[in-house]
Amino acid sequence: MDLFEYQGKQYFARFGIPVSPGGVADTVDEAVAQADKAGYPVVVKAQVQVGGRGKAGGIKLAANADEVRTHASNILGMDIKGHVVRRLWVEHASDIAKEFYASFTLDRSAKKHLGMLSAQGGVEIEQVAEENPDAIAKLHIDPVDGLTEDAARAWVAEARLDPQATEGTVDILLKLYRCYVDGDADLVEINPLILTPEGKVHALDAKVTLDDNASFRHPEWDEFRGLQVMDPRDELAHEKGLQYVGLEGDVGIIANGAGLAMSTCDVVNQVGGQPANFLDIGGGASAQVMADALEVINSDENVKAIFINIFGGITRGEEVANGIVQALEQVELRAPIVIRLDGTNAEEGRAILAPHLSDRLQSKPTMLEAAREAVALASASVPERNAGGSK
Ligand code: GDP
Ligand code: MN
Secondary structure, X not given: OEOOHHHHHHHHHHOOOOEOOEEEEOOHHHHXXXXXXXXXXXXXXXXXXXXXXXXXXOEEEEOOHHHHHXXXXXXXXXXXXXXXXXXXXXXXXXXXXXXXXXXXXXXXXXXXXXXXXXXXXXXXXXXXXXXXXXXXXEEEEOOOOOOOHHHHHHHHHHHOOOHHHHHHHXXXXXXXXXXXXXXXXXXXXXXEEEEOOOOOEEEXXXXXXXXXXXXXXXXXXHHHHOOOOOOHHHHHHHHOOOEEEEOOOOEEEEXXXXXXXXXXXXXXXXXXXXXXXXXXXXXXXXXXXXHHHHHHHHOOOOOOEEEEEEEEOOOOXXXXXXXXXXXXXXXXXXXXXXEEEEEOOHHHHHHHHHHHOEOOEEEOOOHHHHHHHHHHHHHHOOOOOOOOOOO
């Protein structure tokens, strides 16, 4: 789960990382109220989950309430790289002497955490990496050893930050590492991390990605989740406990097992189609799971054909078939279904489906034939209702 900047700053604050005082605003009036509270000058910041807001005009300094009004009304509703601004963060503006960069993430190939620190902050790190890779001091951290103060100090020295910033940065790096590890994040990034003319170091921006696999031990994350702009398809699938990833195409996919689901996406691509999603109903899926899966696929208006690809192992053919029949009774499917059913109890499954077969529910003996048919149906599709013809 990606956090918005203001949520990331709230998360940072829990770990003692210094951030500026401020508050969120969804209207111009709220922005002025927050600015009055934070104390002028303030900075008005678009809350969208995309970088480069500054360059896009989504971050503005304001010296008084009138300026806040002007900037807030300009920024609210602004489209930044496809993200519409619905919320602002207004904080007390900082004076900046130097801008640095700091982050922790996982380096899978090294099987270690990776810290990155640079004296060249405020610009996108990808740009620094490309133009001046030596300006990034990288530190691999064994998760068992953790980050010691000595290691952090040597790392700061290697990054050649302004010496005035050394103590403050060492302190923040140790806290940021705790935030990353104890806070169960996949990524924590501060860009810019600033040194003020008074010699203080603090976080001016926050990028935090939480590790969803750890959400069971963080009931407090629910407050973040409520505000996420989630894909409604993902939301429904999440509610139903399905392994679902929304994609851009028009062929809805249901398969059992992550490997088969990925292969199914590949085969659809191979025959010239575009998958609308990845959906793995898992092993031993019941009729209800199949019905839930079809409901999620059906909620996606882009779906023009549905390809169900089942190779029964633990998953039994008759359960799958019952699920499809059940779904046809429960929901009015907008798109035709092509199914390839093989493996455990496939015969029984096909027998259950037989009386329901029509041009809206077809059965094909192989994965490739089924993919071809589904893709052909999707590209030929004219709006039609009453799928399945079962009732
Ligand atoms: P991003 O462009 O989406 O990464 O947004 P940031 O929060 O990193 O802000 C972009 C830039 O705006 C920073 O690099 C700063 O130069 C500037 N900025 C942000 N907050 C302040 C502030 O409080 N005071 C000043 N002077 N500049 C700021
Ligand atoms: Mn930034």
